Amino acid sequence: MKIKSSTMDxxxxxxxxxFLVLFVTITVYPVLNTVAISFNDGIDAVRGGIHLWPRIFTLSNYKTVLNQQNIITGAIVSVxxxxxxxxxxxxxxALLAYVISRKRxxxxxxxxxxxxxxxxxNGGMIPTLVLYRNLNLTNTFWVYVIPGMISAFNVLVLRTYMEGLPSALEESAMIDGANDFTIFTRIISPLCKPVYATVALFVAVGHWNSWFDAMLYNRMNAQYTTLQYELMKLLSSVMQQSGSATTGGNTAAAAVTPVTVRAAATVVTxxxxxxxxxxLQRYFVSGMTIGSVKE
Incomplete structure (x- = not known):
């Protein structure tokens, strides 16, 4: 039995x-391939066959991305x-989740x-646009922040985690004379660091990758543009230039192609x-697993 068990182990x-090596390879390869394409010559990249290393090294793609008009303003606004x-x-x-997690x-x-x-x-895109306009949120920076402050999904995630905390902690604090705000800030919040990090990562990635709200609400106001919106406009312009070069226009315009610019923009973002x-990794993993099993 010992020999059989050892062999099975x-x-x-x-x-x-x-399995883990294959999984890591499948996960990491697209990222490394995107980096390789971003450093490769645009016309040469159209041929394909680029894997982990650029065939013709160039920085033209990053120069095109970083020289885009309003790219610095967009980066500042995005940050x-x-x-x-x-x-x-x-x-x-967190405040809402704490309120609805209390049994009383x-x-x-x-x-x-x-x-x-x-x-x-939801109300739909047009009613939402009209509402934001009536609230004087359009053509302002706060249209990015205020409407997204409350998320039902994030509230429920936080509430579920808080419900899993021992109720004796709150009861003992109340006996000592602590009010709800003190309990939330000094007892509940320190124990919620894992789920806070998880939600913070969700929200941060959503804000960083968002571009549609900039096009919809601040399209005519360049000072409130975002990095993703500027990169989207750059990619559209490069695709148009590439199309005109293919049909007999300026062949120099095709030196930077949509494939390589898209790869460079992906790396930048x-x-x-x-x-x-x-x-945030260790908090992220804890926040996704702790409290998932009820005893």
Missing amino acids: KVFVTCNTI ARTVLGTIFALVTN FLFRSQLSLFWVITMYV MLPIILLYPF
Whole structure:
């Protein structure tokens, strides 16, 4: 039995190692391939066959991306909306989640059901635009932050985590004379760091990758443009130039192609998130797993 068990363990470890190596390869290869294409000559990249290393090295794609008009303004606005939007969303969602996670709150079930309904039903794009215009949010920076402060999904995630905390902590604090705000800030919040990091990462990635709201609400105001919107406009212009060059226009315009510009823009946009993720990884994993099993 010992020899058989040892053999099975070796087989399992071998198969598990092979699976993990293949999984990592499948996961990492698209990223490395995108980086290689971003450093490759545009016309040469159209031929294909680029894998992990550029065939003809060039920085033209990054120069095209970084020389885009309003790219610096867009980057500043994107960073500002990501930081402020994440902070405001985390504070408001955490406060609401704490309220509806308390068993003594009378309307906790009704409010939870109401927020779940809002996840599936909304007013539509035109009514939303009219509402924001009447609230004087259009053509302002705060249209990026205020409407997204409350998220039903994030509130429910935070509420579920808070409900899993021992109720004895709150009861003992109340016996010592602590009010709800003290309990939330000094007892509940320190224990919620994993789920806070998880929600913060969700919100930050959403703000950083958003471009449609800039086109919809601040299209005519260049000072409130975002990085993603500027990159989207750049990609559209490069595609038009490439099409005109293909039909007999200026062949020099095709030296930077949509394939390589899209790869360079992807690297530029994903780099900040990649740099941020390692600092939140351990909290992110805990926040996704702790409280998922009820005893």
